[in-house]
Amino acid sequence: MQGPGLEWRRRCRLRWRHMSDLQRRRFTSNTRLGPLLRLARHWLSPADTAVLDELCASWRAGKDRSTALHLKQRGNDSFKARDYLQALSLYTKGLRYVPADSPECALLYANRSAALYQLHRYQDCVEDIERAERLGYPPELQHKTQSRRAACLQRLGGSGGESRESEPPSAASPAPGVGVGVGVGVGDVRGMREVCVGTALYCWASLLNHSCQPNTTASFQGTRITLRATQPIPAGEQVLHCYGPHWSRQCVGDRRKSLQTQYYFWCECSACVREGGDRSPAPQAQFLCRPCGSVLSLEEGGYRCVHCTQLVPQQSLQQQLQQLRLQMEGAGNMDSTHTDTALAQLQQCQADAQSLLPAQHPLHGEIDDSLARVYATHGDWGAAAQHLQRSLHAVELQYGAGSVELAQQLLKLAQVLFNSRSVCEAESVIDRAVPLLTTHYGADHDTVAELKEMRSCLQSLPGRR
Structure with missing residues (x-):
């Protein structure tokens, strides 16, 4: 599908030459598509709009379902070949050929979100997932988009990025907020996982001490936090909450490093004390020797097989x-x-x-x-x-x-x-x-x-x- 792209690019180059250094820095410092488009729209003058309208007056975007399906298939092939940039381009081109309210449009947005996820463009991925579901993405496939959205929110939360599904943080807190991925109705198979989607200040909850093996669990409904005991807590025992690093998800070294960096204390909870003297690698760090099937032992220079003594680089x-x-x-x-x-x-x-x-x-x-x-x-x-x-x-x-x-x-x-x-x-x-x-x-x-x-x-x- 052709369009007035050449003429419009000339107009953009002219505008670029007349922009200030500050405007150029603001534009080039953005790496995400959404903020770039919002900034460009803010700078779009009435004269620019008139030129664009005139250029587009003689062009009409023809819809062609067969072309869209062909581009979608090519995008799928590129995705399987791990050429995610090419897949992203093909899915985007396919969207030009389908009506905005068609089922094919929802599928293309969902596929494009997968490519965006692989390219680490997590906020753009979430936005495409929302578009797909608004347009009627099939319920029997939504476990994929829900799982992908949860993974995006986890990464956005872990990197300090904003999530559209989180409440605006009011202050830093020793307890990260947890959101639960939603599912669908009875009889459908759902994917669910906990993801960090924001932080907030809860005065009474912040009084609780940390443990990597806590005796409580926190859940959230909107901005309300509820703390529940996960085991009997005898009178006089501490009520313990996990600030994030948990014994089942991280090894003791990583937990202590994270808590030291974020909260400035060296963890001496029961789990860390117990694991601190255990030098055996965690299951996540273990490997097998392919020739003989024995467990590999970690040593300087790599992993050595305990049976055939073969050394494999880590x-x-x-x-x-x-x-x-x-x-x-x-x-x-x-x-x-x-x-x-x-x-x-x-x-x-x-x-x-x-x-x-x-x-x-x-x-x-x-x-x-x-x-x-x-x-x-x-x-x-x-x-x-x-x-x-x-x-x-x-x-x-x-x-x-x-x-x-x-x-x-x-x-x-x-x-x-x-x-x-x-x-x-x-x-x-x-x-x-x-x-x-x-x-x-x-x-x-x-x-x-x-x-x-x-x-x-x-x-x-x-x-x-």
Whole structure:
């Protein structure tokens, strides 16, 4: 599709020559598309508008669905080849050829958000996800956009960036705000994770001491914080809250460094004292010897096999792990028309992970979780449940039997078993999930109500004794 781009670029070059140094610095210091467009629109004079209207008067953007679908497919091919800039360009071109309210438009925005995510343009990614969902992105695919949005918000929160879903921070706080990714209605498989979306000052909560293995959990509804005990706290014992670094997510060295940098204290909580004397590497840092399958031992210069004494450079193993994660994420970002490709790619990831990582490594659980999503998209609830069961074991091993992560995984398994009408299994999982979710979010939380509604539906099925 052609347009009056050449003439307009000449006009822009003329305006650029007449801009002040300060204006040029303001323009070139912006790296995100949204602020750039807002700044350009602010500087657009009536004379510029008149010129643009005149240039565009003889041009009309013709819509062509077949061209849009062709560009979308080319974009998908570029994405699979990891040429994310080319994919972004092709998806953007495809958007020019579809009506703004068409289903194809929603799919193109969702695909473009995946490319933006890979290019680390997280705010632009969130904006495209919102456009896709406003335009009717299929509910059965929204677990992908919801997971991607949560990952973006996590990165924006971790880097100090703003999120459109967070409240404006009023002051720095020793407790980061936590937002929970929303899901869809009963019977749908949801993705859920906790992400830092902002900080705020809560006077009474800030009085609590930190522990990397706390005995409380915080949840938020709007700007209201609720603190709940996750275990019995005897009279006279401290009520402990986690300021961010948690024993299940970071090793003791990283936790202490983070707390020292942000809050200026050296953590001596029970978890840090216990782990401080343990020199064995965390599961996330362990690898297997590919020739013999034995665990590799970390030493100066790399990892050495305890059985065949082969020395493997640490950088090589880290690169293999990073490549494995990229392949897994790429398969998870494929749309519903490529589920067979995604399944084959995830199965290959699983085989590679089994030869590279020990059984307790959390990536095994992540791959099983991704496989469950693909099987659920196919409607193969039995296979999805099997993979979620394995993922559930990995989550419990990493985060603990009382963790919110385990509660969220139980919720997903309950949804899959509900869809497959596996009555007894679903009720068993619901009975396990409800107390955990109640502990972390309260009895009136939407997820608790959803599970109770599932149980009620299962109990009313015909033929049930």
